Every structure is written in C-alpha cells, then in structure tokens.
Amino acid sequence: MRAQHPAFGPEERLLTQPDRSPIRVQWLGTAGFRIEFEKHVVLIDPYLTRASLAQxxxxxxxxxxxxxxxxxxxxxxxxxxxxxxxxxxxxxxxARMTGATVYGSWSAARLCLAQGVAPERVHIVESGAGSAPNVVQSGPMRIRFLRSAHSGLIAGRAPFPGELEPSKGEPMRVERYRCGSVFTIEIEVGGRRLVHMGSARLVDDTPTGETDLLMLCTAGWRTSREFPERVVRAYAPRAVVLSHWDDFTRPIDQRARVLPAMGVGTLARRVEQQASHPRVGTTELLGAVIV
Ligand SMILES: [Zn+2]
Structure with missing residues (x-):
C-alpha cells in the first residue's frame, strides 16, 4: 500500500470489545467481502476472476x-x-460450488437461474417504491436490503443501466451485465452492525444510527456531492474499510494497485474529519480485519 493511503494491519482489531465473538471481514478486491461470524460465512459482491482488460x-x-x-x-x-x-x-x-443461497435483485436472480443455480437457492429482495426494505435471516445474521442507486461514473450517468437479460448457460460480454437494482446492505450480527455500500452514491441522508463497520466504495465518490460528509452523517461509522479503489483487471494473487484518480487518501481524510473517532483504512487484497 502506498504511504498516502491509511492501511490496516493483517487481522487488525478495529474495535475494542474483548468479550464478544469476533467478526472477520476479508476484502476480496473491488466491492467484494467475505464476512464470517461463528463459522457462518456470507459473501458480498465477490469477484475473484478479475478478467484482464483484453478479456x-x-x-x-x-x-x-x-x-x-x-x-x-x-x-x-x-x-x-x-x-x-x-x-x-x-x-x-x-453458488453452485458452495450451495450458498443468493440474495439480490431481479437481474441477479435471472442470471443465477440462467446459469444453473437451483431456484430454491435464489431469493429476490426487491421491494416496491415506498415499501419497507426486504429483511432476510441467514444463520445469525439479520440482513436488510436498502434501495440505493449507482454513482454517475460516466459523464454523470451510471454505466450499463437497465436490467440484465442473460443468455442461458453461455458466458456473456461485460456490457451485458446491466446494473439492475442497487442496494446498500446492512447486516446485524453478534450485537454489531455492518453496512456495505458497493457504489459511491447515497440516496437517503437520514441518520440511521451508529455503524460498527462501514464497507465503503471509493470508485466515483467525487460524482456525489459532499459524499464523505453525508455518508458519515447517515451511518456514523466507528470504522471504515475503503473498497473498490483497486485495478480489478490485475490477477487476484498480485498486490492491489490503486486505479488512477481514485482519491483514496482524500476520501479517507474527509471521512476522518467528519466522524468523531473513526478508524479509516484499506486492507491488502484478501487481507482481513476483525470487528
Ligand atoms: Zn457498478
């Protein structure tokens, strides 16, 4: 990690709560995370393939x-x-290899069904406009899917908008992976609250109470006005792991390299300034922190 980006140490404990079972949060590159609590494993946006630019x-x-x-x-x-x-x-x-249940949008469900995931393991979490967010229970984890939006990465607009229409069983080009609905994901487990923002856009500024760990997307954060300040007001994070700043066309086994113009250091500084005592940092690729 370059010096201008605050980095957490391997398996660093971000919060001091010695009497609680640890939650291990591993960064998988991009917006991907693996969260483990008492042997229960949940993945968010896992992307290990990291196809090359040529591919x-x-x-x-x-x-x-x-x-x-x-x-x-x-x-x-x-x-x-x-x-x-x-x-x-x-x-x-x-999902096929592990037997995990998939929770996501209509687009996510269509893709999984077209690619052979058993229907009973595909769970759609869309909720209508104005209705309460979908809540599901996975082992000890209570998971809420809050409707969000994608950041305007390309001239103020979200890339590849619309619904994903998969072709049955065949690999697709990247542009066919349409965005579908976007969710901010909130996990309550072991008396702690984790929030995952996979795209740097905040659609609701309402304060939601304290968050123990915020997994915050870096890519495109400058396209949202006062993004760091508004995110801190909305989620009051005690610790923040910055994600989606890496060049994801490089293989998973190499060191993460910062994509140009991400402004990781600036984002970290502004989050730190806005929050009262936050821990803000990155981890190495496949590195983990404990909350
Ligand atoms: Zn995206």
Whole structure:
C-alpha cells in the first residue's frame, strides 16, 4: 500500500470489545467481502476472476472456478449489491460450488437461474417504491436490503443501466451485465452492525444510527456531492474499510494497485474529519480485519 493511503494491519482489531465473538471481514478486491461470524460465512459482491482488460474488450468472460475453489471453498449466503460484472460475474459459480443461497435483485436472480443455480437457492429482495426494505435471516445474521442507486461514473450517468437479460448457460460480454437494482446492505450480527455500500452514491441522508463497520466504495465518490460528509452523517461509522479503489483487471494473487484518480487518501481524510473517532483504512487484497 502506498504511504498516502491509511492501511490496516493483517487481522487488525478495529474495535475494542474483548468479550464478544469476533467478526472477520476479508476484502476480496473491488466491492467484494467475505464476512464470517461463528463459522457462518456470507459473501458480498465477490469477484475473484478479475478478467484482464483484453478479456473485457475482446469477448465473453468466464468466471475463474479454480480461484473460487481455492479462496472461497465455503459460503452460506451471497449478497448482490448490483449486477455489473465486477460484482456478480462469479456469483452463479460460487453458488453452485458452495450451495450458498443468493440474495439480490431481479437481474441477479435471472442470471443465477440462467446459469444453473437451483431456484430454491435464489431469493429476490426487491421491494416496491415506498415499501419497507426486504429483511432476510441467514444463520445469525439479520440482513436488510436498502434501495440505493449507482454513482454517475460516466459523464454523470451510471454505466450499463437497465436490467440484465442473460443468455442461458453461455458466458456473456461485460456490457451485458446491466446494473439492475442497487442496494446498500446492512447486516446485524453478534450485537454489531455492518453496512456495505458497493457504489459511491447515497440516496437517503437520514441518520440511521451508529455503524460498527462501514464497507465503503471509493470508485466515483467525487460524482456525489459532499459524499464523505453525508455518508458519515447517515451511518456514523466507528470504522471504515475503503473498497473498490483497486485495478480489478490485475490477477487476484498480485498486490492491489490503486486505479488512477481514485482519491483514496482524500476520501479517507474527509471521512476522518467528519466522524468523531473513526478508524479509516484499506486492507491488502484478501487481507482481513476483525470487528
Ligand atoms: Zn457498478
């Protein structure tokens, strides 16, 4: 990690609460995380394949099943924040290989069903406009899916908008991975609250109470006005792991490299200034922190 980005140490404990079972939060690159509490494993937006730029430009992309078998041999649930390829490409294969249940949008469900995930393991979490967010229970974890939106990464607009229409069983080009609905995901487990923002956009500024760990997307944060300040007011994080700042066309086994113009250090500083005593940082690729 470069010096201008605050970095957490390996397996660093971010909160002091010695009497509680640890929650281990591993960063998988992009917006991907693996969260483990008392042997229950939930994945969010896991993307290990990290197709090269040439693969992304030239043709359909396939998920790297050997990386999945090696790094994510076991999962109970997979949560999908939105269905761009760098969030959802590996989800059908991980679900098939681990037997995990998938929770996501209509787009996520259509993709999984087209790629052979058993229907009883596919759970749609869309809620209508104005209705309460969907809540599901996965082992000890209570999970809420809050409707959100994608950041305007390309000239103020979200890339690849619309619903994903999969082709049955065939690999697809990256542009066919349409965004679908976008969710901020909140997990309550072991008396703690974790929030995952997989895209740097906040649609509701209402304060929601204290958050023990916020997994915050970096890509495109400057396209949302006063993004760091508004996020801190809304979620009051005690600790923040910054994600989605890495060049995800590089293999999973190499060190993470910061994409140009991400402004990771600036985002970290502004979050720190706004919050009272936050821990803000990054981890290495496949590194983990404990909350
Ligand atoms: Zn996206």
């Amino acid at each position: 992304c430009i030239l043709g359909p992309v396939r998920s790297d099943t050997s990386a999945i078998a090696r790094i994510l041999p076991r999962a109970d649930a997979i949560l999908v924040g939105h269905t761009h390829f760098d969030h959802v490409l590996d989800v059908p294969d991980i």
